[in-house]
């Protein structure tokens with residue numbers, strides 16, 4: 001992941017630096033969204049298409065129980081040193097970064113604001129409503145944090161205005177092999193069952209962390225392209241598209257749905273691949 005030169009409102013930033021007002025998750029706007037959900041869930045930023053189109057800014061939410069490593073991961077994203085041992089304590093709750101993924105620039109804002117103390121409360125709900133993608137973090141050394149995952153994902157799927165939000169199940173603290181309580185196979189099976197992606201990370205060793213941040217960008221983009229392809233098909237249905245573009249869209253869509261009833265098997269295989277849907 002190549003970092004680009006810092007620009008105003010871009011590049012690694014501490015959460016204490018004010019976000020451009022359009023990026024802020026402020027109580028008033030979140031309440032507005034809760035009060036009046038979008039009439040069409042597939043338009044505007046609610047479809048995962050940010051106001052800036054395919055390049056963001058995208059809002060990514062860290063979810064998960066206390067102590068699983070959300071802040072450690074956020075600090076790595078924000079470029080802080082000593083992020084795990086708190087040599088430099090992170091008290092920030094959002095980080096904005098502009099970087100290149102697959103030779104394309106993107107702006108991503110990572111929010112570390114999930115409030116376990118208030119299940120179903122305003123902050124949790126606005127997180128679920130506002131995010132363009134979600135990192136569902138648990139600790140592989142803490143089974144309790146793993147058992148809390150399904151209800152959160154179910155709430156997310158029920159409450160999120162987007163029809164298929166990108167969700168990545170993140171098993172953090174993979175470096176602590178001796179204290180492991182959740183096997184890789186077990187968490188992968190849960191990811192397949194809950195229809196989300198899966199990755200194991202170690203914030204302590206920075207293992208798979210860049211893969212995670214790049215992966216979430218790819219997951220957002222893939223949905224963006226799928227939507228564009230579907231729109232192309234819809235237009236063609238109305239008689240307004242060129243043949244070549246239609247064929248392209250059809251090929252793309254058919255590649256997303258494996259044939260011959262092998263869907264579950266294939267999904268299990270691709271669950272760890274964050275560069276495919």
Ligand SMILES: Nc1nc2c(ncn2[C@@H]2O[C@H](COP(=O)(O)OP(=O)(O)OP(=O)(O)O)[C@@H](O)[C@H]2O)c(=O)[nH]1
Pocket residue numbers: 064065066067068069070071072073083084085086172173174175176201202203204205
């Ligand atoms: N060994 C190891 N320790 C980690 C890892 N990630 C986080 N930690 C440690 O786990 C503890 C909790 O990490 P945090 O990042 O504060 O966890 P959190 O999810 O933000 O917790 P809350 O803010 O309470 O919700 C800290 O002592 C971290 O140093 C990891 O990958 N490996």
Ligand SMILES: [Mg+2]
Pocket residue numbers: 070071072112
């Ligand atoms: Mg924290």
